[in-house]
Amino acid sequence: MSQPTPAIQTENLTRRFNSLTAVDRLNLTVPRGVIFGFLGPNGAGKSTTINMLTGLLPPSAGTAQVSGFDIQTASLEVKRRTGVVPEGLTLYERLTASEQIELVGRLHGLSQEEIKRRIPPLLGVLELEDASDKMILDYSHGMRKKTALACALVHAPEILFLDEPFEGIDPIATRAIKEILRDMVDRRGTTIFFSTHVMELAERFCDQVGIINKGQLAGVGSIPDLRQRAGLMETAALEDVFIRTVGAELEDEALLDWLTGHETIKDIASAEDIASVSDSSARERERQV
Amino acid sequence: MWSELRNFFWLQWKLTRAMFRGRRTGSRLRILGLILQLISFAFTFPMFLAMGIALAVVMILVSPGAAYEIATLANTLLFFIWLLLPASYSSQIIERFEMTQLFPHPIRFGSIVMGSTLMSFLTITGLWTVPIILGEIVGLAWHQLSALPLIVLGAMPAFTLLVLTGRIMEDFFDLVSGDRRLRAMTLALLSLPFMFCWIGQYAFQYAVEDINRLPGFIQEPLQETIERLDLEEEPESFHEVTAIFSQILEAVRPSRFLIWLPPGWAAAGMGLAVGDHWLRALPYLALSLGFTGLLLWVHAGITRRLMSGAALTAGTERVRSRGQFQHLPGPPDLWTLFHKDWLYLWRSPIPRRLLFSSLIVVAAMILPLRNISVKEEEPAFLRDVAPLAAGGFLITMLNMTISLGFNANYFGVIDREGLVSILHTPVDRRHILLSSNLTTLIYTGAQLLVITLGLALLTGRWALFPLGLCLGLCLQISGAPAYNLAAILAPYRAQLKHGGGRQRGNLWGMAAWALSTPPILALIVLPYLLWKPALIVTLPLAFVYSVGLYTLTLTPLARLLQRREFDTWQAVIAEE
Numbered sequence: 070m071s072q073p074t075p076a077i078q079t080e081n082l083t084r085r086f087n088s089l090t091a092v093d094r095l096n097l098t099v100p101r102g103v104i105f106g107f108l109g110p111n112g113a114g115k116s117t118t119i120n121m122l123t124g125l126l127p128p129s130a131g132t133a134q135v136s137g138f139d140i141q142t143a144s145l146e147v148k149r150r151t152g153v154v155p156e157g158l159t160l161y162e163r164l165t166a167s168e169q170i171e172l173v174g175r176l177h178g179l180s181q182e183e184i185k186r187r188i189p190p191l192l193g194v195l196e197l198e199d200a201s202d203k204m205i206l207d208y209s210h211g212m213r214k215k216t217a218l219a220c221a222l223v224h225a226p227e228i229l230f231l232d233e234p235f236e237g238i239d240p241i242a243t244r245a246i247k248e249i250l251r252d253m254v255d256r257r258g259t260t261i262f263f264s265t266h267v268m269e270l271a272e273r274f275c276d277q278v279g280i281i282n283k284g285q286l287a288g289v290g291s292i293p294d295l296r297q298r299a300g301l302m303e304t305a306a307l308e309d310v311f312i313r314t315v316g317a318e319l320e321d322e323a324l325l326d327w328l329t330g331h332e333t334i335k336d337i338a339s340a341e342d343i344a345s346v347s348d349s350s351a352r353e354r355e356r357q358v
Numbered sequence: 359m360w361s362e363l364r365n366f367f368w369l370q371w372k373l374t375r376a377m378f379r380g381r382r383t384g385s386r387l388r389i390l391g392l393i394l395q396l397i398s399f400a401f402t403f404p405m406f407l408a409m410g411i412a413l414a415v416v417m418i419l420v421s422p423g424a425a426y427e428i429a430t431l432a433n434t435l436l437f438f439i440w441l442l443l444p445a446s447y448s449s450q451i452i453e454r455f456e457m458t459q460l461f462p463h464p465i466r467f468g469s470i471v472m473g474s475t476l477m478s479f480l481t482i483t484g485l486w487t488v489p490i491i492l493g494e495i496v497g498l499a500w501h502q503l504s505a506l507p508l509i510v511l512g513a514m515p516a517f518t519l520l521v522l523t524g525r526i527m528e529d530f531f532d533l534v535s536g537d538r539r540l541r542a543m544t545l546a547l548l549s550l551p552f553m554f555c556w557i558g559q560y561a562f563q564y565a566v567e568d569i570n571r572l573p574g575f576i577q578e579p580l581q582e583t584i585e586r587l588d589l590e591e592e593p594e595s596f597h598e599v600t601a602i603f604s605q606i607l608e609a610v611r612p613s614r615f616l617i618w619l620p621p622g623w624a625a626a627g628m629g630l631a632v633g634d635h636w637l638r639a640l641p642y643l644a645l646s647l648g649f650t651g652l653l654l655w656v657h658a659g660i661t662r663r664l665m666s667g668a669a670l671t672a673g674t675e676r677v678r679s680r681g682q683f684q685h686l687p688g689p690p691d692l693w694t695l696f697h698k699d700w701l702y703l704w705r706s707p708i709p710r711r712l713l714f715s716s717l718i719v720v721a722a723m724i725l726p727l728r729n730i731s732v733k734e735e736e737p738a739f740l741r742d743v744a745p746l747a748a749g750g751f752l753i754t755m756l757n758m759t760i761s762l763g764f765n766a767n768y769f770g771v772i773d774r775e776g777l778v779s780i781l782h783t784p785v786d787r788r789h790i791l792l793s794s795n796l797t798t799l800i801y802t803g804a805q806l807l808v809i810t811l812g813l814a815l816l817t818g819r820w821a822l823f824p825l826g827l828c829l830g831l832c833l834q835i836s837g838a839p840a841y842n843l844a845a846i847l848a849p850y851r852a853q854l855k856h857g858g859g860r861q862r863g864n865l866w867g868m869a870a871w872a873l874s875t876p877p878i879l880a881l882i883v884l885p886y887l888l889w890k891p892a893l894i895v896t897l898p899l900a901f902v903y904s905v906g907l908y909t910l911t912l913t914p915l916a917r918l919l920q921r922r923e924f925d926t927w928q929a930v931i932a933e934e
Binding site: 120123125126127144145146148149151153155157158159160161162163164165168169172173175176177178181202203204217220 | 677678684690691694695697698701702705706773774775776777778779780781782783784785920921923924927931
């Protein structure tokens with residue numbers, strides 16, 4: 070029996086913006102039916118990768134296939150099979166949540182009846198029913214994020230790309246969304262590719278993670294694998310794995326002594342000095358009063 | 359306070375310098391934008407300098423009384439410019455000194471009030487005003503040098519009064535920025551004075567054709583002066599011309615009415631000393647100073663209110679969906695997109711503002727058209743050509759207003775952030791363009807109908823109705839590919855706060871407009887002027903050309919949109 074095509078497969082995927090290489094020869098394979106966490110510091114190339122994989126941004130070099138379709142030559146096929154919650158709040162502000170979801174559903178080819186059937190439960194689970202006749206313009210950040218998520222889900226995609234999906238969403242809705250996403254993966258075999266900064270979330274939620282740093286893939290695999298490769302104990306948190314993998318130890322803490330308070334202690338040689346500083350501070354305060 | 363003010367000057371300097379820096383380094387358009395800005399600077403400042411010099415020269419040539427009248431008129435005009443300019447995009451050439459952004463920082467309240475006022479002097483409007491005020495000072499002082507100290511003393515509150523007027527308008531916009539309806543209403547209302555001035559000019563022209571139509575308070579002194587001057591005879595020398603001009607100004611004496619307005623007080627404070635009315639000048643100087651103080655107090659009050667977070671906000675608005683187009687024949691995704699665009703036409707303030715602006719253009723242009731068309735003494739050829747020329751001009755103006763503001767930046771006006779939610783779908787990219795073009799065609803078509811009907815009614819030439827309609831529609835259809843190209847290659851985020859105006863010139867839109875217009879004008883206007891029967895052939899030809907050009911270019915443009923999806927989206931979400 071032949072192996073099913075991976076959900077996502079990239080080969081030397083590269084994107085340059087003038088002299089900056091945002092993503093550098095990325096080789097990544099994400100199997101179907103997993104939750105894949107894509108982690109990296111700010112500016113590491115996470116969103117650029119997602120923009121390329123969703124067919125929005127053409128790569129400068131390399132290739133990628135999503136659900137077996139080339140992102141460049143068959144980008145519409147890729148879009149047909151994917152749902153995206155992009156970075157930022159990318160919605161039609163003067164539509165209501167229902168109208169926005171309906172728009173996306175229709176453009177994905179869903180029938181009117183199907184859309185009418187799907188929208189109410191989506192709004193319900195995302196706690197958006199009360200706001201369904203208000204323009205998105207009047208929504209909070211979290212409500213906008215939920216609307217974007219509903220748009221990404223309405224056509225039940227094979228692969229979901231979520232860029233910081235839980236940012237600004239309250240814990241109750243976060244839990245509900247996580248349960249839905251997990252069910253999608255377990256029951257329908259949906260693949261979820263999501264980027265986040267929240268290590269705890271990635272640790273609890275992801276089956277596999279990839280760590281990207283300065284545009285290059287620094288590590289990929291299950292969390293225990295990554296722990297092992299980073300030479301950390303089994304109990305080590307993903308945050309430690311992440312920091313070890315990207316090599317982001319604070320180089321010289323002394324540079325921030327002025328902020329952390331070490332400078333005060335270090336520069337004051339003796340107790341007499343401390344006393345004299347305290348006295349002068351007290352005098353200064355009195356003078357100001 | 360001084361160190362804080364010094365920081366404000368530093369900030370203003372940085373903002374001014376930022377004007378010459380592209381947002382995206384390395385962008386090819388950056389150089390072009392920079393050149394345009396430099397040209398705009400190089401032309402406008404000398405222009406205002408020339409205006410200041412011209413004002414001074416005219417004031418020197420006329421009598422002292424007339425010079426005072428001119429100063430009053432100039433001050434009033436400046437006052438209205440300062441009052442209305444904050445609502446217009448053209449005041450934003452130098453990035454706005456955003457006072458509200460300073461509130462979270464430990465800056466004294468007094469420093470914010472004073473700093474924001476001082477920085478208003480350093481805006482483009484402030485810099486442009488200086489030559490005009492200097493022109494007034496020179497023009498007045500020429501007649502009586504001894505009055506110079508009082509003139510200069512009067513000019514200072516006059517200038518400050520102008521700056522504070524603009525500042526308070528900015529404050530007001532900050533205050534109402536949370537209330538969409540109030541903001542839209544204010545922007546609309548602020549457009550009205552310009553229209554009144556324009557229409558008023560024609561009303562005046564209509565009245566002076568027969569002096570008896572003028573209201574008595576203007577008619578009597580004017581009649582008296584005309585009789586005294588015996589204007590039946592041509593003036594023989596330049597000196598006579600300036601003397602007549604001075605006498606007319608002194609007879610009509612606009613200062614009689616303008617003295618009731620704050621700019622009139624400032625002008626009186628500056629100018630009355632010229633006529634040896636020193637004692638009369640002083641109360642006006644005091645009044646002008648007092649009013650300036652009052653404006654400063656109001657500015658401080660609004661600043662305090664803004665600092666306390668008490669900006670006016672509107673409650674959330676509930677909307678209902680309107681228009682169902684899904685059952686129409688054709689591709690369903692086209693009608694889905696059209697439904698979205700249709701909703702935006704009703705809900706977004708930018709199309710509404712553009713509609714309002716274009717109606718103003720129409721209202722303003724119809725009056726001169728009427729003036730041309732009713733004069734029996736005009737030559738027959740002119741009577742024949744004038745309505746078409748004026749109508750053609752009107753339609754072209756409307757086309758230009760809508761096209762530059764709307765068609766050539768459709769994604770930046772309508773879609774903005776939302777664009778990516780349709781770009782992530784597998785929708786046929788041709789339908790995205792088709793839907794936007796259809797929306798603008800309907801939007802413009804409705805206006806065209808009103809204009810061409812009005813044109814036919816006013817001139818009594820009913821042939822102009824179908825002709826004008828054809829001209830307008832062909833201009834829209836044939837221009838659409840060029841506007842689509844501009845919308846894909848050079849989109850920008852329309853600023854809702856100021857009604858969607860542009861901070862930099864829409865060069866691409868202009869180029870698109872210039873390219874697409876001539877063939878249609880040649881196919882419709884030329885045959886009308888030269889040999890009307892040819893229209894039987896050229897009119898259908900114009901339609902065939904327009905639709906053909908549109909059809910041929912739609913697919914390549916859709917491919918271009920697909921290739922540039924990311925860049926287009928990034929451009930429309932980027933804050934200027």
